[in-house]
Amino acid sequence: MSKETPVLPHLDLAALPGPDTIRREELPNGVVLLVRENFSSPSVVLSGYLLAGALANTPDSAGLAFMTAIAMTRGTLTRSFQQIFESIESIGARLSLHGGTHTTAFQGKALAEDLGTLLELLDDVLQNPSFPKAEFERLRAQQLTALAIREQDTGARAQMAFDTLVYPGHPYGLSTNGYVETISKLTPADLRRFHREYFGPSGLVITIVGGVKAEQVLELVTSTLGQWKTKKQREMPDLPILKSLKKSKRVEVRLEGKVQSELVIGVAGPSRYDADYIAAAMGNSVLGQFGVMGRIGDAVRVSAGLAYYAYSAISGGPGPGPWQVVAGVNPKDENRAIDIVQKEIKRFTTRRVSEEELYENKANFIGRLPMQLESNEGVAGAISYVERYGLGLDYYQRYQNLIAGITRDQILDVGKRFLDPERLAVAIAGPERGGV
Amino acid sequence: MSDAPKPTLVTRLRNGLEVRLKEIHTAPLATCWVWYRVGSRNEIPGRTGISHWVEHMQFKGTPTFPAGVLDRAISRNGGIWNAFTWLDWTAYLETLPADRVKLALELEADRMANSLFDADEVEAERTVIISERQGQENEPSFRLAEEVQAAAFRVHSYHHGVIGDMVDLQSMTRDDLFAHYRRHYNPSNAVLVVAGDFNTRRMLSQIREIFGPLPKVPAPQHISRREPPQSGERVVNVSGPGETPYIIIAYHAPAANDEDFLPLTVLGSVLAGASSFNFFAGGISNKTSRLYRALVDGEVAASVQGGLAASIDPYLYNVHITVRPDRTPEQALAVLDQEMARIIEAPIDEGELSKAIKQARALFAFSSESITNQGFWLGFSEMFADSTWYESYLDRLAEVTPQKAWEVAQKYFVDSNRVVGFYRPNSS
Numbered sequence: 121m122s123k124e125t126p127v128l129p130h131l132d133l134a135a136l137p138g139p140d141t142i143r144r145e146e147l148p149n150g151v152v153l154l155v156r157e158n159f160s161s162p163s164v165v166l167s168g169y170l171l172a173g174a175l176a177n178t179p180d181s182a183g184l185a186f187m188t189a190i191a192m193t194r195g196t197l198t199r200s201f202q203q204i205f206e207s208i209e210s211i212g213a214r215l216s217l218h219g220g221t222h223t224t225a226f227q228g229k230a231l232a233e234d235l236g237t238l239l240e241l242l243d244d245v246l247q248n249p250s251f252p253k254a255e256f257e258r259l260r261a262q263q264l265t266a267l268a269i270r271e272q273d274t275g276a277r278a279q280m281a282f283d284t285l286v287y288p289g290h291p292y293g294l295s296t297n298g299y300v301e302t303i304s305k306l307t308p309a310d311l312r313r314f315h316r317e318y319f320g321p322s323g324l325v326i327t328i329v330g331g332v333k334a335e336q337v338l339e340l341v342t343s344t345l346g347q348w349k350t351k352k353q354r355e356m357p358d359l360p361i362l363k364s365l366k367k368s369k370r371v372e373v374r375l376e377g378k379v380q381s382e383l384v385i386g387v388a389g390p391s392r393y394d395a396d397y398i399a400a401a402m403g404n405s406v407l408g409q410f411g412v413m414g415r416i417g418d419a420v421r422v423s424a425g426l427a428y429y430a431y432s433a434i435s436g437g438p439g440p441g442p443w444q445v446v447a448g449v450n451p452k453d454e455n456r457a458i459d460i461v462q463k464e465i466k467r468f469t470t471r472r473v474s475e476e477e478l479y480e481n482k483a484n485f486i487g488r489l490p491m492q493l494e495s496n497e498g499v500a501g502a503i504s505y506v507e508r509y510g511l512g513l514d515y516y517q518r519y520q521n522l523i524a525g526i527t528r529d530q531i532l533d534v535g536k537r538f539l540d541p542e543r544l545a546v547a548i549a550g551p552e553r554g555g556v
Numbered sequence: 557m558s559d560a561p562k563p564t565l566v567t568r569l570r571n572g573l574e575v576r577l578k579e580i581h582t583a584p585l586a587t588c589w590v591w592y593r594v595g596s597r598n599e600i601p602g603r604t605g606i607s608h609w610v611e612h613m614q615f616k617g618t619p620t621f622p623a624g625v626l627d628r629a630i631s632r633n634g635g636i637w638n639a640f641t642w643l644d645w646t647a648y649l650e651t652l653p654a655d656r657v658k659l660a661l662e663l664e665a666d667r668m669a670n671s672l673f674d675a676d677e678v679e680a681e682r683t684v685i686i687s688e689r690q691g692q693e694n695e696p697s698f699r700l701a702e703e704v705q706a707a708a709f710r711v712h713s714y715h716h717g718v719i720g721d722m723v724d725l726q727s728m729t730r731d732d733l734f735a736h737y738r739r740h741y742n743p744s745n746a747v748l749v750v751a752g753d754f755n756t757r758r759m760l761s762q763i764r765e766i767f768g769p770l771p772k773v774p775a776p777q778h779i780s781r782r783e784p785p786q787s788g789e790r791v792v793n794v795s796g797p798g799e800t801p802y803i804i805i806a807y808h809a810p811a812a813n814d815e816d817f818l819p820l821t822v823l824g825s826v827l828a829g830a831s832s833f834n835f836f837a838g839g840i841s842n843k844t845s846r847l848y849r850a851l852v853d854g855e856v857a858a859s860v861q862g863g864l865a866a867s868i869d870p871y872l873y874n875v876h877i878t879v880r881p882d883r884t885p886e887q888a889l890a891v892l893d894q895e896m897a898r899i900i901e902a903p904i905d906e907g908e909l910s911k912a913i914k915q916a917r918a919l920f921a922f923s924s925e926s927i928t929n930q931g932f933w934l935g936f937s938e939m940f941a942d943s944t945w946y947e948s949y950l951d952r953l954a955e956v957t958p959q960k961a962w963e964v965a966q967k968y969f970v971d972s973n974r975v976v977g978f979y980r981p982n983s984s
Contacts, residue, residue, distance in 0.1 A: 160582040205843040212918025214840040265858035272798040377797035380690040411627035425680035428688035480632040487634015
């Protein structure tokens with residue numbers, strides 16, 4: 121039990137997803153299906169992932185997983201691009217695929233009455249994409265346009281510069297969306313090969329939440345994705361060991377015609393598998409989330425008036441994703457803002473958070489859960505998350521106690537372990553200083 | 557207790573505060589929204605951006621709840637809060653566990669009357685807002701959209717953006733802001749919406765207790781300066797860095813309460829895909845829309861989006877095109893013009909109409925699911941019509957015919973009714 125007073129909010133466990141209200145089925149071909157019924161909703165959401173991502177790409181093929189995922193909806197053996205989207209859009213539904221670092225994720229939403237149509241389309245684009253040449257070329261041109269826009273985007277440029285500093289020679293240092301040179305070289309054959317090698321039912325997780333009966337969902341999924349068979353499905357390579365920075369490093373990207381600078385300051389943070397991840401997430405909340413963006417927001421925005429946004433973020437994926445502070449400031453204030461952020465990080469890693477901060481962040485983590493789990497999207501995301509990290513279907517039943525048990529020492533320890541103020545990466549993208 | 561949905565309670569307190577209450581028992585949450593009938597529409601040159609800045613100052617404390625106390629209190633209770641300023645309105649929202657919603661009511665009643673507007677806080681916020689504007693200026697599409705909007709409205713106050721002009725952000729004073737606050741933040745100029753897991757009778761009694769003591773002040777009068785019809789196409793050019801050209805084509809559009817508005821909504825759906833008027837609901841893709849097929853499948857653009865806003869006075873139907881770097885804006889505009897000619901030459905077919913209606917039904921369902929979104933709709937529709945606008949939306953949309961849509965297309969989609977804006981990269 122927590123020693124803090126006053127008392128933390130109390131959750132109604134019966135209203136939260138748990139083993140009694142989530143149906144979990146492993147189909148014979150390896151597909152894992154999770155369903156939660158919600159008949160107060162007229163809609164249904166599906167979300168999930170396959171273990172096929174940019175980790176399998178090389179620096180020369182950066183963007184391959186990303187392009188494969190979006191190209192999969194551009195034509196199948198039996199449906200053209202326009203036929204696929206006519207089926208989706210004519211029922212007011214949405215369906216998208218996204219190729220990330222570790223996984224290819226899919227998301228869909230429709231009126232509950234249209235789940236069958238949506239699943240059939242998802243099944244077809246996952247199993248039978250044909251990567252038609254003409255569609256691929258259109259997509260490539262669109263992606264090259266997006267990359268040209270990215271070149272001019274201070275937020276994207278600062279993040280990429282930060283990733284290059286923190287993850288040299290590591291897959292996390294590469295852009296999942298690729299680069300002009302790599303996207304220009306890809307061919308439909310590359311996408312076809314990547315799909316053939318890495319996509320399959322093994323490791324596929326699909327979560328469906330909404331106004332549909334679990335039994336009916338099971339039948340629909342069994343008759344679609346449940347029939348997927350592949351001869352051989354390659355596994356994602358392991359993440360290489362990441363070397364942490366020996367000392368602070370700084371990189372500046374200067375862009376013509378901009379008026380504001382974007383700052384990204386931080387380190388490689390803990391993975392979701394780290395035993396202290398929840399303590400780190402709560403520490404991050406104190407540092408740059410709680411209220412109007414935590415201590416960072418207080419110092420940079422409220423006290424100094426330097427920025428419209430200034431916050432910290434922790435990613436908590438399968439590997440050491442960034443733990444970073446982000447702020448948008450006037451170019452003349454870059455160094456002042458960086459100093460303030462460094463001071464806050466130093467304070468965070470040398471002194472325990474206060475009793476009051478710990479209490480109010482715990483109360484926030486617990487109290488916000490019903491809102492996070494109000495929508496079908498929220499529940500589907502939460503269930504997929506639990507499955508992805510092996511947290512157990514009773515995770516949200518245990519959640520309140522997990523949060524209540526976090527201590528000030530744990531937060532300080534995990535902060536010290538990751539956020540060394542002498543070994544920070546600092547990336548800036550903005551106009552020439554003094555040029556505005 | 558019956559599971560049947562309870563009707564929305566519509567009432568008005570003696571001090572003029574309009575109240576809308578809707579019981580929803582699907583989650584242990586409640587949402588509280590206060591909508592003020594003030595936005596950039598109510599601003600004059602020299603004070604542009606003032607409504608948005610006042611919104612920022614509403615988070616800077618009152619004698620009862622000093623700055624920093626409230627945001628912590630909301631977060632500690634597992635809630636969220638936020639605020640939004642738009643053309644016609646400014647809205648404040650809190651969503652909390654249902655048993656904590658009194659906190660939101662107390663906060664909103666307090667800052668309706670007692671915000672401090674401390675001079676130092678005003679100065680600190682000036683740089684924050686300038687920073688917000690500079691962040692937007694980093695985007696070529698913002699710079700173009702701002703110029704197109706200004707070109708479209710020579711007379712009406714929709715001329716300037718919500719963020720305001722830089723010169724005004726640099727020069728406005730604490731007293732300007734405070735005067736704007738005092739003029740517009742009164743019960744008679746506001747709508748309070750509470751939706752969620754509560755008992756309506758008890759909630760109303762709590763609202764009377766908390767908001768009832770606020771004094772009755774006459775609602776501010778606003779005189780809109782009507783925009784005269786355009787007498788020819790207007791063209792705007794903006795240049796800057798990058799290699800991607802953009803085009804915005806803005807057609808003057810009817811007000812939300814006009815009979816032409818829903819036919820234009822259907823046309824917008826056919827042209828560039830369906831979108832929701834709810835700012836907080838996701839949309840759907842538009843890959844089968846006429847403009848996507850012509851421009852993106854036709855290999856002149858990387859993307860195209862359309863947007864119609866529900867506003868008090870006639871505003872704009874905008875089409876945004878991101879041109880491929882290997883094409884010119886003129887090529888893209890020529891393709892768009894062919895499609896606009898097509899939509900005024902012949903009515904849309906029944907298939908297109910029924911698809912637009914099904915899309916609207918789905919989007920409407922998606923955008924009404926959460927308790928927060930229910931609160932949004934109830935207040936939002938009051939800003940330019942009343943809640944029946946939202947409740948009857950799908951029925952009225954289903955009454956649109958291809959013939960009616962055709963008449964509306966012929967009326968609005970003419971060159972003399974539009975502004976065409978080009979963003980031309982310096983590098984090209």
